[in-house]
Amino acid sequence: MSQPFSDDFWARMYELAREEPGRNAEVIHDGLRVVVVQDLDDADIVLRKRLANYPKNLQWFAQVGGQSRLTEDGDQWRFRSELSQPSFSRYDHDRGYAISAKQTRRMAGLLAANTKVPLLDEDVIHHCILSIFTEMFLDVELDKIPIAHDGPSRLIELASKYTCIHRGQGQDAHTKDHIRQILESRRQVFGSMQCLRDGNAYDSAMMRRMLAAEAVPGYDFRFEKEMTTLFVAGADTASNSTGWALHLLASYPELQERLHTGQRAIHTSLPDGTERCRAILADQDLKAFISELLRLHSPLPFVTRVAKADDRLSNIDVHARDVVIVSLIGVNRKAMARPDPWVPDIDAAAREGVGMGTGINSSFTWGARVCGGRSFALLELTTILSFLIAELHFGLSENLPIECEWVGQMRRKGGHRITSSVRK
Numbered sequence: 001m002s003q004p005f006s007d008d009f010w011a012r013m014y015e016l017a018r019e020e021p022g023r024n025a026e027v028i029h030d031g032l033r034v035v036v037v038q039d040l041d042d043a044d045i046v047l048r049k050r051l052a053n054y055p056k057n058l059q060w061f062a063q064v065g066g067q068s069r070l071t072e073d074g075d076q077w078r079f080r081s082e083l084s085q086p087s088f089s090r091y092d093h094d095r096g097y098a099i100s101a102k103q104t105r106r107m108a109g110l111l112a113a114n115t116k117v118p119l120l121d122e123d124v125i126h127h128c129i130l131s132i133f134t135e136m137f138l139d140v141e142l143d144k145i146p147i148a149h150d151g152p153s154r155l156i157e158l159a160s161k162y163t164c165i166h167r168g169q170g171q172d173a174h175t176k177d178h179i180r181q182i183l184e185s186r187r188q189v190f191g192s193m194q195c196l197r198d199g200n201a202y203d204s205a206m207m208r209r210m211l212a213a214e215a216v217p218g219y220d221f222r223f224e225k226e227m228t229t230l231f232v233a234g235a236d237t238a239s240n241s242t243g244w245a246l247h248l249l250a251s252y253p254e255l256q257e258r259l260h261t262g263q264r265a266i267h268t269s270l271p272d273g274t275e276r277c278r279a280i281l282a283d284q285d286l287k288a289f290i291s292e293l294l295r296l297h298s299p300l301p302f303v304t305r306v307a308k309a310d311d312r313l314s315n316i317d318v319h320a321r322d323v324v325i326v327s328l329i330g331v332n333r334k335a336m337a338r339p340d341p342w343v344p345d346i347d348a349a350a351r352e353g354v355g356m357g358t359g360i361n362s363s364f365t366w367g368a369r370v371c372g373g374r375s376f377a378l379l380e381l382t383t384i385l386s387f388l389i390a391e392l393h394f395g396l397s398e399n400l401p402i403e404c405e406w407v408g409q410m411r412r413k414g415g416h417r418i419t420s421s422v423r424k
């Protein structure tokens with residue numbers, strides 16, 4: 001019987017990155033073999049050079065959360081990808097900055113009001129970041145759509161129980177209660193998406209392409225399934241990253257002050273708009289901080305594939321049907337050479353640059369299945385963090401050990417213990 005991977009399993013993945021950095025490992029999950037890739041060159045084989053041998057392992061996940069460009073391969077993937085990628089690749093940069101800045105000002109006000117003490121209000125962060133996504137790519141404000149902002153996240157969380165299950169296994173992971181929750185969540189989420197069919201979103205290029213795609217035979221394309229996944233891929237990633245960023249700032253006060261001094265200088269010397277946006281993006285400290293953030297706390301620290309045929313990686317044989325996990329934490333070769341790679345060091349990150357084996361590169365993966373929103377994610381995250389760092393101070397409300405939980409992304413179990421206050 002194959003069980004969904006527990007938080008213990010994911011904790012083991014983090015331990016492997018610390019204990020055997022850069023070295024591939026074999027682990028047994030419920031009697032079946034899982035290959036964990038931590039060697040950067042081997043990760044390149046799985047993600048790029050021999051991509052055809054390592055398709056996605058998201059069959060079960062797709063049955064629950066719906067087929068989308070994230071779950072499919074080959075022709076089915078290409079078809080879906082062409083519906084959203086033009087919007088993610090060719091967007092108006094100034095507009096992306098302006099929308100991100102507007103929503104972050106709102107976020108900063110709500111975080112300072114701090115209604116969830118001692119917890120960081122992650123709902124506020126998520127709501128504002130999903131608003132950036134809908135305004136940017138669907139031309140519609142989130143508040144105008146009658147959808148619970150966390151509805152798609154809940155559905156993907158239910159689906160995430162099946163992230164790594166071996167093909168053909170996993171039937172026992174369906175308990176009656178789980179199925180009931182899935183059906184209810186799907187009904188709510190897909191139902192509330194209907195308003196996008198004929199509302200303002202209809203005028204967005206991405207939505208028009210998707211609705212037209214529903215009529216194309218052979219692809220069984222439904223926009224609700226694609227959009228649910230894109231909401232999560234596009235908003236939960238940035239939202240979880242923002243939470244982890246505030247955790248790092250609160251945990252390392254000197255780092256926070258150094259970044260604050262730099263961002264405050266930019267914000268006071270340049271008016272809001274293109275010039276300030278350029279200065280924020282060019283700021284080396286902030287760029288290095290984002291690289292460290294994504295290296296240490298990527299929202300998607302592990303990606304899973306399945307081997308079609310036997311293969312040989314540097315120190316390990318892969319057998320057909322093995323689940324293969326590429327540890328994006330484990331492959332950050334450059335930082336592993338530091339005396340203590342597990343604390344953020346923006347000077348070291350700046351020296352190491354942005355190439356292969358650095359946080360800002362590996363956490364988006366690479367090759368054909370690179371994150372479709374990488375460019376926008378970096379603009380958005382840089383803008384959000386710049387405004388938050390310039391305007392707010394973050395402290396630890398409680399110093400508790402960190403536990404992670406897998407909900408389709410890695411989030412902090414129990415929430416972040418962070419206070420936010422307005423700077424004088």
Ligand code: HEM
Binds near residue numbers: 238370
């Ligand atoms: C900090 C932010 C983000 C991180 C760390 C991140 C990371 C990733 C990773 C690791 C994958 C590959 C998953 C896999 O191969 O199994 C991925 C895929 C994807 N991401 Fe992101 N992402 C982020 C933000 C975004 C944003 C803002 C968007 C959209 C605007 C986006 C859109 C996508 C899409 C569409 C895919 C699927 C690509 C494909 O295979 O067709 N991501 N992302």
